[in-house]
Every structure is written in structure tokens, then in C-alpha cells.
Amino acid sequence: MWRLYHFTLCPFSRKVRFALAVKGVTHELVQERPWEKRPAFTALNPAGQTPVLQRDALVLSDSTAILEHIEETLERTPLIGSTAEDRAETRRLSAWFDQKFYAEVNAPLLGERMYKRAVVRGTPDGGIIRAASRMADMHLDYIDFLLERRAWLGGGQFGLADIAAAAHLSVADYLAGLEWDGHEPAKTWYSAIKSRPTFRPLLAERLEGLPPPQHYDKLDF
Template identity: 65%
Template sequence: MWQLHQFALCPFSRKVRFQCAEKGVAVELVVELPWERRDGFMELNPTGQTPVLRDGALVLADSGAIGEYLEETVDRSPLLGSGAAERAETRRMVAWFEGKFYAEVVVPLLGERMFKRVFERTAPDAKVIRAAARAAEAHLDYLDFILDHRRWLSGPAFGLADIAAAAQVSVADYLGGIDWDGHDAARQWYSAIKSRPTFRPLLGERMEGLPPPGHYDKLDW
């Protein structure tokens, strides 16, 4: 069985877990805190980043590379799209959320609301959190715009773009960084994501010492 080295609030690990669940690939979860730079983990992935997917001697690192491998080797539930244009749009939306959204929203929230609180035991910087909230608002506006024109993020069918976006958004939501008021299209999309049996296990996980907001795992909020 595949082993997935990950931790609860790593959005890239969430993406791989969600994709594996959609494709029916069973994985054994191994909790890995990358900032500890454990020797055994550094041997698997010298970058020291999660996720890492391992099956015996085969070691896959980087969620993008893992995702491409799964799409090439598992026929069930193809997630990239039905044509070249749709696949290009899928990759564009994945890049948006894993680059821009992650840098502007998730990284500052992880630093201020997870790392400082749980590991450094210091107070978060309110200015950084407010900046992340403003960025999240802009991204939700863009989500609303996209979803006013199509059912899912890259076209008519659920796919990898939705998986990548939901992974990032769910971590930001766990950390209290998302204000859903006034974003009906984005809320409806995320509610549909939250109702998927393949995503529900992610919502049930908690990081010790850091509970999520009350609405976090509710389907109707």
C-alpha cells in the first residue's frame, strides 16, 4: 500500500489525499512535520516538503508530480479534463490556487495562526492576518466570477482544479481566514465539495491545540 507523508494542514497533502480518494487509491497516512527536518524524511525528499507518496522503492515528491503520476497510471475517474483546452484551463486554475492563493492567503495564515500559536507560543501579527483576509476576499470574488460562467472551476465536470482549490481553501477556512458572506457562488461550490464522501474525512481531522471555527465542517453554514 502507498504511504503518504503529510500533515493535517498541508494543503498540498490534502490535494493528494482528495485525488487519491476520488481515484480509489488507498493510502496509509504518515504524519510528517516538515519543519522538524527528520533525517528519514529528508532522505525521501531533500527539499523537506510534504507531501511524499511512497510504495516500497518508488518515492514520489511534489503534489504536482504525484498528481500527474496518478492521472497517468490510474484509469478510474480522470480529472484533467476531456480535451486540450479544458486540460490547459485545469492546469491554469491549479497554478492559480497553488501559487497565488497559497502565497497570499495560506502561507501567512499558517505562519500566524498555526506556527506561532502551536509551536512558538507567540502572538500572531494582526496586520499580516488582515492582509491575508483582504487577499482571500479578492480570491473569493474571482471564484464567484468563474463560477457564474461554469459549474466547476475548469469546465462542466468536477476535476483536478476543484481538488487543488478546495485543498487550499479548506486550510484557509480551518484557520479562520475565509469570510463567506456575499459570496454565494463560491459558497455553493464549496458546499458541493464538502458534501463529497471523498472529502469528508479531511474535514474531520484536527490539529492538536488548534481547533477550527464552528462552521468549518458543516454542510449548511
């Protein structure tokens, strides 16, 4: 059986967990706190980052590499697209959320609202939080733009772009960084994602000492 080293509020871990659930890949979860830099974990991934997927001697790290491997070795429930154009768009949007959304929204929110509060017991910087929330609103505008033109983010079918976006948005939402009012296309799409049995377990988890907003796991929000 696969073993997945993850952290509850790591969006890259959530992306892999959601995708594995959609593809029906059985796996054991191991909670890892990357900032603790456990020698046994850094031996698996010298970068010291979650997620890491392990089965016997095979160790995979980096969420994109992990999901490319799963996609190439498990034919059922394809997530990247059926044409070269679809695959290119799926990869572009997955990178958008993994790189741009993470840098502009989740990294500052995690630093201020999670790491400072739950790890070092510091005082969050309100200016950084407000800036991240403004950037989140711009990303929701872009999601609205896409969904006004297509059924799912990557095109006509649910796929990895939706998985990556939902993973990152769920973390930002947990950290009270999203304002959904005025973003009906994004809100309708995310409500459909939240209703999926493969996504519900992620919404059920809580980080001790850091509860999410009341609307976080509700379908009507």
C-alpha cells in the same frame, strides 16, 4: 500499498489526499511535521516538504508531480480534462491555487495562526492576518466569477481544479481566514464539495491546540 507522508494543515497534502480518495487509491497515512526535519523524511524528499508518496522503491514528491503520475498510470476517474483546452485550464487554475492563493493567503495564515501559536508559542501579527483575509476575499470574488460562467471551476466537469481549490480553501477556512458572506456561488460550490464522502475525512481532522471555527465542517455555513 502507497504510503503518503502528509501534514494535517498542509494544503498540498490535502490536495493529494482528496484526489487519491476520488480516484479510489488505497494508501496509508503518515503524519509528518516538516519543520522537525526528520532525517528519514528528508532522505525521501531533500526539500523537506509534504506531501511525499511512496510505494516500495518509488518515491514521489511535489503534489503536482504526484498527481500527474497517478493520472498517467490510473485511467479511472480522469481529473485533468478530456481536451487539450480543458487540460490547460485545469492546470492553470491548479497552479493559481498552489502558487498565488498559497502565497497570498495560506502561507501567511499558516505562519501566523498555526506556526506561531502551535509550534513556537509566539504572538500572531494581526496586520498580516488581516492582509491575508483581504486577499482571500479577492480570491473568492474570482471563484464567484468562474462559477457564474461554468458548472465547475475548470469547466463542465468536476476535476483537479476543484480539488486544488477545495484543499487550499479548507486550510484557510480552518484558520478563520475566509468570510463567506457575499460569495454565494463559491459558498454553494464549496458546500457541494464538503458533502462529498471523499472530502469529509479531511474536515474531521483537528490539529491539537488549534481548533477550527464552528462552521468549518458544517454543510450549512
